[in-house]
Amino acid sequence: MKIAVLFGAQSFEHEISVVSAIALKKVLKSEIVYIFCDYERNFYLIPTDKITSKRFSSGEYKKDKALHVKQGGFYAKKMLGEEQISFDVMINLVHGRDGEDGKLSALLDFFGIPYIGPRMEACSISYNKLFTKLYAKEVGVNVLPYQLLHKGSNEAISIAYPFIVKPLRLGSSIGIGIVKEEKELAYALDVAFEFDDTVLIEPFISGVKEYNLAGCKTDSFTFSIIEEPQKEAFLDFDKKYLDFSRTKRVNEASLEVTLEKEIQTSFIKLYDPLFLGALIRCDFFVIDGVVYLNEINPVPGSMANYLFDDFDGVIKRLVNYLPHTTTVTKEYRYINSIQAAKGK
Amino acid sequence: MKIAVLFGAQSFEHEISVVSAIALKKVLKSEIVYIFCDYERNFYLIPTDKITSKRFSSGEYKKDKALHVKQGGFYAKKMLGEEQISFDVMINLVHGRDGEDGKLSALLDFFGIPYIGPRMEACSISYNKLFTKLYAKEVGVNVLPYQLLHKGSNEAISIAYPFIVKPLRLGSSIGIGIVKEEKELAYALDVAFEFDDTVLIEPFISGVKEYNLAGCKTDSFTFSIIEEPQKEAFLDFDKKYLDFSRTKRVNEASLEVTLEKEIQTSFIKLYDPLFLGALIRCDFFVIDGVVYLNEINPVPGSMANYLFDDFDGVIKRLVNYLPHTTTVTKEYRYINSIQAAKGK
Structure with a gap:
């Protein structure tokens, strides 16, 4: 299987996405095709052996093959015509704007490119903290x-x-x-x-317990271990940034079985069906034994690979369970009947 | 001013969009550039004098200039290179899927093309009837x-x-x-x-009073007249279809001033700030003197032009009040500091 990784884009978390993309190289066993979207939203095909952070910060990526997107996929210009970049599925690894707000999901859906990642509607809900609250309450998950x-x-x-x-x-x-x-x-x-x-x-609740759980739905739910992230006061951007390059398995939080089940049940309520096709990480608070949603990360840093035993296997399974929309049949029924009525 | 009208697309309401586009020709005083998106989501530049419904139902549009979209706009291939299609602003006139679900909004935002229409997030809320209910309740508008x-x-x-x-x-x-x-x-x-x-x-409340109000926000709110749509039982697709070709002013509903104000106040609560940049139509029910939201049409049929005294003037004003997102500064601060720490 050939997996395309889309990263970068016009986002405050552009650099995190670059680091995430580099991290995936170590954990995905499939062949990876790296497609970089720069700050100006131009696409480039980056050779896998040239995937270093310096290639992007230095601007050297501009020497790589420029791509354009249209029906069916990404294309590179050739002397005569163009060639399609071949891959089986794309992972949307753009954090923050463009990737988590739904723009790239919309683009990939519009152009018929299969991808692992949140769909546009799911992005709109998780990207806006008010909508996340309204949605969580509706599906029966507590929020602060x-x-x-x-x-x-x-x-x-x-x-x-x-x-x-x-x-x-x-x-x-x-x-x-x-x-x-x-x-x-x-x-x-x-x-x-x-x-x-x-x-x-x-x-702000001082010393609140936080637990992170990642997962996705294929024929059934696959969950990661639950991690209790280390933090001082709360995790700031610099620390999260370093966090995103992780590829090593972390220690599992020691939780009562009932609490673990409740966290998983909350995850299912939030995930199904809105986040089908995505591997997401939900961050929960536990206060006096009650589980609260803190936030939904629909494109978690380095895909939360460090929380899974067999990350590569999860991705390969998910590829077979991407959501499909109902087909719109091409027809001009009304226009034709009006034409007929006019006797034309 | 040159206004591009984007219509068609992969939608169950594709034909309605074609009819809407034709209707706009009669009410917009500016020069119109017609960009058609066919059921397969390929773009074509349709000469304004060839805008008839038959051109699309017959497939003749395929003889027109094929376009592709990329940073900055829509482009046509030339013998040598390509030429950009020139316009000042685009009206998203795609009804239903692609246009009202947020896909085309995302595409236009991603490629930096200024447009009149709902932004992606607004689309996700109004396209999903559950999210519309949650949102309306949150901003203080009643729903059934x-x-x-x-x-x-x-x-x-x-x-x-x-x-x-x-x-x-x-x-x-x-x-x-x-x-x-x-x-x-x-x-x-x-x-x-x-x-x-x-x-x-x-x-289902038999004989319920329905009132439609369109509007948008520029320096202040501009409202259309309030219409009480004619209906038998309820408006079905065939009748709505014919309705969408309207370009004539309709009769204003006769309403108590307090009720009219309440409908306008509800509109403002729903519109601001989520729908900035769009001209939308909200359909309300009034039951026992209480106003309820029925639905939000973020791309109303033929832009609800028939509800306005000076539709062309409203559009021209709105062009100056399109929302802008905060800028993301291109920087590689974290990556550079890591590079520096490594002594490279």
Whole structure:
């Protein structure tokens, strides 16, 4: 099997995606075709032996083959005509904007390119923290209370200190700040409003237990181990960045069986059917024995490979369970009947 | 100003889009550039004087100039190289799949093409009837009670007869059926499940008053007149189809001023900021003096031009108020610092 890995793009997490892509080289046993999307959203075919972070930071990738996308796949220009880049399936490995907001999913669906990754609708729900809350509540998964603040408004805050301020969209802790008292508020809001016109506030619970679970659905659900991520206060962007290059298995959290089951049940409620076709990681809080969703990562760093015993096997299985949309039959029934009525 | 109209695409409402596009020719005073997306999602530049429904149903459009999309716009191949199709803004006039589900919005955003139409996130909310309900409730607009049914499950129905069965996604009444008693249920479900694996059921209220309001936000809100659509039982696809070719002003519904204001207030709550950049039509029910959202049409048939006094003026104003996303600065800060630490 030939797997294309799509990475980079116009995202604040562009660099994380580059690091994720390099990490996959060590854990995927299939032949990999690397397709890089640069900050300007131009596509390049990167030879697998040239996959180093420096190739991108230096701009050397521009010497590689430029690609364009159209019906059926990615193509490179040739002297005469063009050639299609051959692969069986693509992994969307773009984190943040373009990859997790749904743009690339839409593009791949529109052009009929099979891919592992969240579909557009799933992205819209997980990328927007308000929609994630509404959705989680609807499917019966607990979330922390929240309040939205809009840029330029003077809304009173009804959540007690300490709380977390988050841009409504984006992932990877970008623009997020903990506010312990009023004097820290203005700065935290300034930072968060740089990334979005709406921010979400939720209580900050010191020392809360966090558990990460990744998985996907094929003929049944495949779950990773549950990890309790190491953190100081909370994981900031720099630490998460380093985290994303991981390819080694981590230690399993020691959990009561009932709690483990509850975390898995919450994952299933969130996943099925919205995230079909994707391998996602859900991050949960456990407070007084109750499970709460923190966030859904529909394109987790390095695909959370370090949480699986047989990551390569999971990917190969998932390829056979990608969702398909109902077919639209080409027809001009109404137009033809009007034409006929007109006697033309 | 040169306005490109994008229409057609792989949608059950493809034909409606063709009719909508033809209707716009009569009401837009600007020069129009017609870009057709066929059922196979190939793009063509259609000369404005050849815009007749027969050109598409006969397949003659294939003689027109084939286009491809990439960074910056749509391009046609020339003997040597290619030429960009010039226009100032594009109107997304694709109804249903591709146009209202967010795929084309994503494509246009990804390739940096300015357009009038709902953004991807707005599409995901309005295209999925469950998400529309959750969103409307969140912003303080009433919705009818509902229940979801999943294909293959044997869920008990808790909503009393008569009720309406709707595929979870899609618009324009496709796949929708009224169920008055149990013996009509199986057939209605069969039809709806042909279009989606999930269907939504809501009470059918005979003789309910329906009011349609279109509008958009520029420096302030511009509203159309409020129309009370004519209907028998409820508007089916055939009638809606004919409806979409309308270019004549309709009669304003006679409403109490307070009710008119309440409908406009509900529209504002739904529109701002999610639908910025789009001219949408919201369809409301009024039951015992209370306003309920029925549905949001983010790409209404023929852009609801027949509801506006000065449709051309509204479009020209809206062009100056299209939303912009925050810029992602190209940088390789993390990768460079790692490179530096390695002493390379």
